[in-house]
Amino acid sequence: MYIPTDIENFTKLEAWWRTPVASEIILSGDGVGDLLAKLALEGKKAFFVADGALREQPRFEKIFARENIFVFDATASEPRTGDVDELRALIKGGGEEPDTIVGVGGGATMDLAKAAAICLANPEPAQYYQGYGLDMKKGADIWVLPTLSGTGAEITPIAVLRGPEKKLGINNRYAESTVAVIDPQLSAEAPAFNRFFTMMDCYFHHYEIMTSKTSSPEAIADAKEGLALSRELLSRDLSEFSVENAIISAMASLLGGSSSISGRVGAAHAISYGLSNSAPRLPHSVAVAISMSALEEIYPDGYVDTRRFLEINRLDMPRAADYGIGEKDIEKMTRTALGMEKLWQSCFGEGWQETATPEYIENIYEKIIKE
Numbered sequence: 590m591y592i593p594t595d596i597e598n599f600t601k602l603e604a605w606w607r608t609p610v611a612s613e614i615i616l617s618g619d620g621v622g623d624l625l626a627k628l629a630l631e632g633k634k635a636f637f638v639a640d641g642a643l644r645e646q647p648r649f650e651k652i653f654a655r656e657n658i659f660v661f662d663a664t665a666s667e668p669r670t671g672d673v674d675e676l677r678a679l680i681k682g683g684g685e686e687p688d689t690i691v692g693v694g695g696g697a698t699m700d701l702a703k704a705a706a707i708c709l710a711n712p713e714p715a716q717y718y719q720g721y722g723l724d725m726k727k728g729a730d731i732w733v734l735p736t737l738s739g740t741g742a743e744i745t746p747i748a749v750l751r752g753p754e755k756k757l758g759i760n761n762r763y764a765e766s767t768v769a770v771i772d773p774q775l776s777a778e779a780p781a782f783n784r785f786f787t788m789m790d791c792y793f794h795h796y797e798i799m800t801s802k803t804s805s806p807e808a809i810a811d812a813k814e815g816l817a818l819s820r821e822l823l824s825r826d827l828s829e830f831s832v833e834n835a836i837i838s839a840m841a842s843l844l845g846g847s848s849s850i851s852g853r854v855g856a857a858h859a860i861s862y863g864l865s866n867s868a869p870r871l872p873h874s875v876a877v878a879i880s881m882s883a884l885e886e887i888y889p890d891g892y893v894d895t896r897r898f899l900e901i902n903r904l905d906m907p908r909a910a911d912y913g914i915g916e917k918d919i920e921k922m923t924r925t926a927l928g929m930e931k932l933w934q935s936c937f938g939e940g941w942q943e944t945a946t947p948e949y950i951e952n953i954y955e956k957i958i959k960e
Contacts, residue, residue: 590814592840594833596774605814605840606847608807612744612766614843620772621651624734627768628689635732636680636687638702640694643736646778652693657683661698666869668701670752673715676705689730689767695787696740696749696873699733703764704748706731719750719757721931732768736775738838739787739819739874741794741846743769751869755928756862771843773835781828785902788827788838789895790874792819793881794845796891798852802938803931808852815844823898855936856945857881857888859929860953863922868912875907882906883956887936909957919954926950 593599596618604614617623628635637658643649644660652658659676661668680687686709692702708715710728718725735743742749746765747758758764776784795816798804804812818841822834860883861876868876878895885892899906909915914922927950933941 590818592818593836596832596836599773599836599839606844607810608805608847608850610744610847610850611762612769614744615768615770617770617772618774620734620770620775621648623772624691624732624770625651627770628691628732633689633730634685634687635689635691636729637691637693638676638698638705640698640736643694648775649693657687661694661701663694663697664870667697667749667751667756667865667873668704670715670719670750672701673704673708673750676701677708677715680705680709687729689732691732691734693734693736695735695737695783696742696790699735699740699742700748700750702733703731703742703766704750704759707748707759707761707763715750715759716752716754718759718761719752719755721760723761725761725763727763730767731765732770733766734770734772734775735842737779737783737787738773738776738835738842739789739791739845741791741842741844741849743771744843744846745849747849749873751866755925756866757928771839773839774832776835776838777830784830784838785823785827785904786872786874786878788819788822788841789878789898791815791838791841791845792823792894792898793857793877793891794849794854795819795841796888796894797854797857797935798848800888801853801855801935803935804848804852808848808850811844811848812852815841815848818844820894823894824901827902853931853935855932857884857891859926859932859936860884860950860957862929863925863954864909864914864957866925867914867918867922871912871914879907879909879957879960882960883953906960908960915958919951919958922954923947923950
């Protein structure tokens with residue numbers, strides 16, 4: 590695979606993914622400018638959902654100058670179903686309804702924008718739409734400008750949400766972005782911690798999809814190339830930003846998104862959802878890293894790689910206790926993880942219930958807590 594080292598050649602790339610993607614993908618050297626110009630050219634009535642951490646960065650000044658904008662604190666929590674309900678009410682109460690919702694930020698912010706867009710046309714509380722194969726109407730168009738690379742959320746038909754009972758996505762084709770503007774330079778001022786763990790999330794997606802028993806051949810092919818890219822990148826010291834590394838991240842992230850369309854993650858993500866539901870401030874990517882640290886038996890290569898990547902980047906293995914998770918949470922986390930039936934099927938295949946028993950999952954959480 591050809592990997593450009595500069596933005597000019599990045600913008601000239603042809604599609605490097607195999608899985609058909611519905612989103613219009615624009616490779617850009619001026620993400621904010623290209624996004625706003627295209628919105629104006631197409632006469633879109635846009636409402637913006639932007640990560641508040643970007644407010645002080647000059648390159649996003651024109652985004653935050655918009656009147657129709659909701660600023661999301663992605664550090665406080667992953668998007669919750671209640672956040673979607675509140676945002677939908679805000680938009681509907683603001684006069685003329687927008688035809689486009691634009692998500693500007695990392696995976697959490699993009700997921701909130703995607704969920705709000707589809708829920709504009711679906712009246713029930715957002716928690717009723719967590720799941721697969723539900724009959725939903727198309728809402729507003731969804732445009733995204735990712736400012737971190739790795740989650741793949743820029744092109745997936747999934748908006749992951751924390752609900753009252755579970756962490757589960759709105760999995761629906763109408764949650765897929767219409768337009769995704771990809772500018773690798775937008776992560777330049779992101780903290781090194783965020784850039785590293787977001788790329789770790791990318792690695793976990795590829796690794797689990799590749800080992801899945803339910804992923805399509807196209808998804809596995811995309812995941813294989815994405816795994817090679819993310820493994821190469823995470824084997825470097827990522828403490829300093831570089832355009833070359835950012836380009837690799839963006840390419841790996843798009844493969845993570847394409848492979849997720851017909852592929853599925855597995856046990857590490859199932860376990861991570863239990864952790865996330867017990868600790869609102871626990872970033873998703875960190876939760877999956879904690880999970881992988883206890884899954885050597887299932888994912889031996891992933892276990893070794895996780896510890897190696899952390900060592901290369903001079904980072905300690907994150908601990909559940911750092912986020913207030915302890916014995917008191919095991920029962921709740923086990924219920925949440927058991928509810929991820931499709932992920933356990935992805936990991937173990939048909940008859941997964943014989944392996945992923947409540948006792949089996951409790952033992953994993955006990956191991957995590959003792960780490």
